Amino acid sequence: MIYLDYAATTPVDPRVLDVMLPYFSGTFGNPSSVHRYGQQAEAALDSARETVASVLNCRPDEVIFTSCGSESDNLALRGAALAARERRGARRILTARIEHHAVSRTAEQLEAYYGFQVEWLDVDAHGMVTPEAVEKAIDDGTAVVSVMYANNEIGTINPVAEIAAVCRQHGVPFHTDAVQAAGYLSVDVDALGVDMLSLGGHKFYGPKGVGALYVRKGTALVPSQTGGGQEFGLRAGTQNVPYIVGFAEALRLTAGEREQRAAHVRSLRDKVIGTVLEEIPNSRLTGHPGQRLPNHASFAIQGADGNLLLTLLDAAGFACSSGSACKTGNPEPSEVMTAIGLSREWGLGSLRVTLGSHSVPEHVEKFLEVLPALVAKTRALH
Amino acid sequence: MPKVVVAMSGGVDSSVAAALLKQQGHDVIGMMLRLWSEPGKEDSNRCCTPDSMALARRVAAKLDIPFYVVDAKEVFRSTVVQYFLDGYARGVTPNPCLVCNRHIRWEFLLDRALALGADYMATGHYVGLREEPDGRFALLRAVDRTKDQSYVLSVLRQEHLRRALFPVGGYPKSEIRRIAADFGLPVARRADSQDLCFLAGEDYRAFIRRNAPGIARPGEIVTRDGTVLGEHQGLAYYTIGQRKGLALRQISARSEPFYVLAKDAASNTLVVGTADELGLRELSVKDVNWISGDAPDGPFRAEVKIRYTAREAWAGVTPENGGRAVVQFDEPQRDITPGQAAVFYRGDVCLGGGTIV
Numbered sequence: 001m002i003y004l005d006y007a008a009t010t011p012v013d014p015r016v017l018d019v020m021l022p023y024f025s026g027t028f029g030n031p032s033s034v035h036r037y038g039q040q041a042e043a044a045l046d047s048a049r050e051t052v053a054s055v056l057n058c059r060p061d062e063v064i065f066t067s068c069g070s071e072s073d074n075l076a077l078r079g080a081a082l083a084a085r086e087r088r089g090a091r092r093i094l095t096a097r098i099e100h101h102a103v104s105r106t107a108e109q110l111e112a113y114y115g116f117q118v119e120w121l122d123v124d125a126h127g128m129v130t131p132e133a134v135e136k137a138i139d140d141g142t143a144v145v146s147v148m149y150a151n152n153e154i155g156t157i158n159p160v161a162e163i164a165a166v167c168r169q170h171g172v173p174f175h176t177d178a179v180q181a182a183g184y185l186s187v188d189v190d191a192l193g194v195d196m197l198s199l200g201g202h203k204f205y206g207p208k209g210v211g212a213l214y215v216r217k218g219t220a221l222v223p224s225q226t227g228g229g230q231e232f233g234l235r236a237g238t239q240n241v242p243y244i245v246g247f248a249e250a251l252r253l254t255a256g257e258r259e260q261r262a263a264h265v266r267s268l269r270d271k272v273i274g275t276v277l278e279e280i281p282n283s284r285l286t287g288h289p290g291q292r293l294p295n296h297a298s299f300a301i302q303g304a305d306g307n308l309l310l311t312l313l314d315a316a317g318f319a320c321s322s323g324s325a326c327k328t329g330n331p332e333p334s335e336v337m338t339a340i341g342l343s344r345e346w347g348l349g350s351l352r353v354t355l356g357s358h359s360v361p362e363h364v365e366k367f368l369e370v371l372p373a374l375v376a377k378t379r380a381l382h
Numbered sequence: 383m384p385k386v387v388v389a390m391s392g393g394v395d396s397s398v399a400a401a402l403l404k405q406q407g408h409d410v411i412g413m414m415l416r417l418w419s420e421p422g423k424e425d426s427n428r429c430c431t432p433d434s435m436a437l438a439r440r441v442a443a444k445l446d447i448p449f450y451v452v453d454a455k456e457v458f459r460s461t462v463v464q465y466f467l468d469g470y471a472r473g474v475t476p477n478p479c480l481v482c483n484r485h486i487r488w489e490f491l492l493d494r495a496l497a498l499g500a501d502y503m504a505t506g507h508y509v510g511l512r513e514e515p516d517g518r519f520a521l522l523r524a525v526d527r528t529k530d531q532s533y534v535l536s537v538l539r540q541e542h543l544r545r546a547l548f549p550v551g552g553y554p555k556s557e558i559r560r561i562a563a564d565f566g567l568p569v570a571r572r573a574d575s576q577d578l579c580f581l582a583g584e585d586y587r588a589f590i591r592r593n594a595p596g597i598a599r600p601g602e603i604v605t606r607d608g609t610v611l612g613e614h615q616g617l618a619y620y621t622i623g624q625r626k627g628l629a630l631r632q633i634s635a636r637s638e639p640f641y642v643l644a645k646d647a648a649s650n651t652l653v654v655g656t657a658d659e660l661g662l663r664e665l666s667v668k669d670v671n672w673i674s675g676d677a678p679d680g681p682f683r684a685e686v687k688i689r690y691t692a693r694e695a696w697a698g699v700t701p702e703n704g705g706r707a708v709v710q711f712d713e714p715q716r717d718i719t720p721g722q723a724a725v726f727y728r729g730d731v732c733l734g735g736g737t738i739v
Contacts, residue, residue, distance in 0.1 A: 381493055
């Protein structure tokens with residue numbers, strides 16, 4: 001099997017696993033405990049927090065550990081919206097249809113159950129949200145703005161620094177979901193100027209089940225999960241020390257190796273994009289041609305059943321994904337495909353190829369060898 | 383190592399089929415069809431609820447085989463559900479399971495299995511298969527006669543049987559349950575059901591009312607001699623042989639029960655009569671499928687089954703031109719129902735069948 005789905009998840013780096021192992025049975029204490037077991041665990045937790053803060057270029061007490069990127073998105077959006085309503089009477093949420101469901105579904109719930117109004121920002125044909133679109137929609141009644149850093153389905157990188165500046169001008173907190181971006185883009189929150197930023201460990205060779213939310217000092221947030229005072233009162237629950245240690249190590253390694261990793265996958269990605277567009281008739285790139293993640297190639301293939309194509313690819317030994325990825329065989333074009341204006345005929349034929357540290361030219365060559373025939377088979381069965 | 387796609391449903395039969403093939407050393411792939419359900423009733427379609435899908439997925443994981451779900455909603459709706467509604471609109475009682483087997487399982491799914499590189503496709507049907515000396519394949523009744531499903535597979539042809547495997551057909555059902563337990567398969571102990579999958583466990587009349595309300599128009603209930611006995615609610619709501627629910631006018635002191643004898647779509651009348659009028663000695667079929675690929679040269683003796691649950695009856699079968707045949711029973715048969723299939727057997731071999739006209 002050849003794995004070409006690094007945007008879905010990545011294997012844990014052995015160096016990351018090594019630093020995690022001592023914290024399961026050896027240094028197992030509860031960081032909140034007074035005794036030395038607790039002190040050792042707390043030291044590990046603090047050290048991890050400092051590591052993350054140094055990568056994010058922020059203060060350690062601005063880093064909140066969570067259980068995953070989705071939880072970070074939930075805490076940011078729900079927490080900031082509820083706090084803004086409490087303090088400013090603001091009731092509008094600005095976000096986009098291209099957001100991960102962790103954001104868009106949370107926004108919809110805030111509208112359905114909490115009396116907020118969601119305004120869906122325009123995106124262009126590349127799935128990009130422009131600062132102008134935010135400027136047009138933002139006002140005093142805006143509680144929070146959320147625009148993702150890079151899109152998981154189509155790889156487009158949004159101009160988050162410019163959007164953050166617009167929000168700053170209007171005094172509205174800005175959240176960005178950087179879960180997909182963090183593997184390859186700088187997450188310097190100072191340079192980006194964002195107020196909140198979500199991360200998930202398993203997208204950059206860390207473990208699943210751990211994430212983080214950066215919350216700029218002074219950003220008002222109502223906690224989603226209440227209980228003990230962990231994570232500065234913003235996220236109750238005993239910290240998952242081994243996973244947090246692994247998360248921090250994975251992020252540290254990622255920051256240190258970012259350039260090499262990006263260079264490694266970029267040439268492979270360009271080969272995939274070039275060959276697919278050349279050899280598959282009636283195919284097009286989805287997302288921005290230039291402003292896209294260096295490991296991310298995504299396509300729409302007219303008249304092909306994306307789900308069937310994934311099945312054929314898997315049977316042939318290639319693990320890929322699609323925008324309408326659906327294990328229940330109930331395909332609908334994804335909201336992202338619809339948002340960028342693709343018809344059903346194109347939107348159902350989406351294919352995502354994402355590369356990573358174990359990808360080698362031979363993988364890509366083999367993949368590109370079999371793909372045209374499998375697309376033809378899929379189209380013949382349409 | 384031959385590659386086999388198993389059409390899985392989450393039920394015990396197809397799960398055991400996959401397990402047996404895997405044990406025999408085949409390269410096994412599980413596939414499941416996602417069929418159409420009425421909007422809002424997706425949880426009730428017997429064949430592909432989220433529950434049964436999760437179950438099939440767990441079986442595949444247990445057996446360590448790849449598993450894929452194939453979307454067949456639109457083709458199922460336009461082929462099978464439409465056939466069902468059209469049949470009732472024409473005043474017959476269609477059997478959509480045969481159409482599903484012919485066009486969905488053994489065409490739509492088989493095409494996809496072959497695209498995956500499969501050499502064979504297997505299902506959990508209780509039937510047997512035998513390669514004859516001339517290289518043709520014979521479809522056989524199941525060893526467990528109480529579970530025999532050759533009736534619904536009588537629509538298959540050589541091109542299908544050449545690719546088919548029926549691993550559970552050689553076992554009694556009780557043995558299949560035991561094998562499932564031996565393999566530790568997490569299959570539900572749900573009861574076998576003969577309801578149509580897309581009826582969501584409801585009566586077919588309710589389904590027709592919701593999905594094709596126009597096809598059922600009230601009309602007269604008459605006897606063979608033309609006496610009007612009452613009004614029916616729409617021919618689609620009645621079945622040949624039905625006795626209850628006719629709401630007939632009292633015509634005389636005698637209270638002999640009346641049965642539905644026929645549905646006359648042209649005049650929109652429901653013909654009823656007494657029990658002694660119910661039996662018929664002869665029927666005609668159209669769209670006959672001869673599994674061997676060749677129609678018999680002339681008349682032959684066969685056992686004939688006129689419904690999935692009916693007992694076989696001896697008859698003389700005379701093939702005619704244009705894919706038709708005439709069946710002459712030794713004894714009169716009750717409840718001969720246009721739209722259902724008449725299926726012919728010689729010994730263990732299912733010879734094929736056609737649609738009763």
